[in-house]
Amino acid sequence: MREEEINRCQIQEWYPKFKSLSIKTLIHELPESFVQYLLDDYGPFLLPLSISKEDALPNRIHKPEEEEDYVVSEGSEDESEQPSSAPSFPELELQIKESIEALGGAVFPKLNWSAPKDSAWISSTGSLKCTSFSEIALLLRSSDSLVNDLCHAYDSCSNRTSLRPSSFFLALRKWYPSLRPEMEFRCFVCGQLLVGISQREVTGYYPALLERKNELQMVIQEFFMDEVRLKFDSENYTFDVYVRKDGQVKLLDFNPWGAFTLPLLFSWEELEENIIKDGNTLEFKIVDSQCGVRPGLKTAVPYDYLDTSPGSGWDQFLRNADEELRRQTQSSG
Structure with missing residues (x-):
């Protein structure tokens, strides 16, 4: 991995070239x-002081008695008791x-590469939907995943x-x-060849995808060949797409x-082995049963809040899912 490959994936770099093929976006330098x-x-x-007096949590129940300003008694010399002043970014x-x-x-x-998906749980809607600067600041400030953009983007270069x-x-x-999460897909390109497609939302099982699998693969392949392959300069990368009801990508x-x-439903080792073994064969993976759901890849709370220790509820759930998947594999074999 080289720095230039990482840089090409920054949204301010690729969006101007692919603007007509993407969703409406406005970009601000911070x-x-x-x-x-x-x-x-x-x-x-x-949170920053809002010049518009907008609330980052507009649906919360306000309790004035809990929101009184901290008052330092006269004569106090302990600077640690002084309240910190909130920053402000009016422009x-x-x-x-x-x-x-x-x-x-x-x-x-x-930001340049990542969205604060891990902090969606803290918003008033439980999603990344924002209608104000304060809501955006709350999501960005609460996110751990954005640390990669801010500090570690080039670590593997x-x-x-x-x-x-x-x-x-x-x-x-x-x-x-109106966007349907099951219609979002991640595509894996190696040596300018499309080698893998994975369902992006892997925490749910959507039976309708099984019926449309061949159709979806065809429209995504065509989109890659016609719109992406010769326009994106890297040889190895991934790209995410959304397939609309009318088949437009x-x-x-x-x-x-x-x-x-x-890599979602793949592993990087699996993708690389498939390239060596099968050449330019394309593999399309979707969650094909309830047991194939991957709950750990997206949750409503930060990963650190999940108890996956032996004997925990999540541990038992994952064990049961693995066991059921083995049974289905054996019975189908």
Whole structure:
């Protein structure tokens, strides 16, 4: 993996070239002060002061008695008792507000490479849908997965010369409430050949996908050959697509091959072995039974909050799923 391969997958790099094939997106360069705010792990968790007085959790029940300002008694000399002042980014907030309005009033955010999916649980909607700067700041500030973008994007590069990108960008992508998660797919390209397709939302079983598998593979292959293969400069990478009801394919994202990209229903070792063994054969994987669901790849709470220790509920669930999958495999054989 080389730095230039990682850089090509940044949304501010690929989106201008593929704008007509993707969903509506507006991109803002972030001031360094906001980047440092996202990186601050030592101070208290404070959301920026909103010049629009917008609430990051508009649906919460307010209890004024719990929101009184901390008051330091006269004569106190303990500086640790002094309340920290919340940061403010008025110019950025105004720019983001204008973009949200231009995109229909609701967006989902992502940085150069990643979206804060791991912090969706903390939002008032339980999703990445944002209607204000405050909601966006809450998701970004709460996310652990964005640390990769901020600090570790180049860790796997053989020619690493930078610790981080020179600039960070916030992409605001139009929120489409009608999108069906089962129609999103991750495509794996090696040597400019499409070698694998995986269902993107692997935490659910969707029987209708089994009936449409051949059709979906065909339209995704055609999209790759006609729109992506000769236009994206890397030889090895992944890209995510969404297939609409009418069969039209929308490009959602690019990610590097390996590195921090999830292989979903594949493993990277499996993909590489298939390339050596089968050449340019394309394998399309979907969750084909309830037992094939992968609950650990997406949850409503951060991974650290899951108890997967021996004897826990998740441990037993995964054991039962593995056992049932073995039974089905043996019976079908």
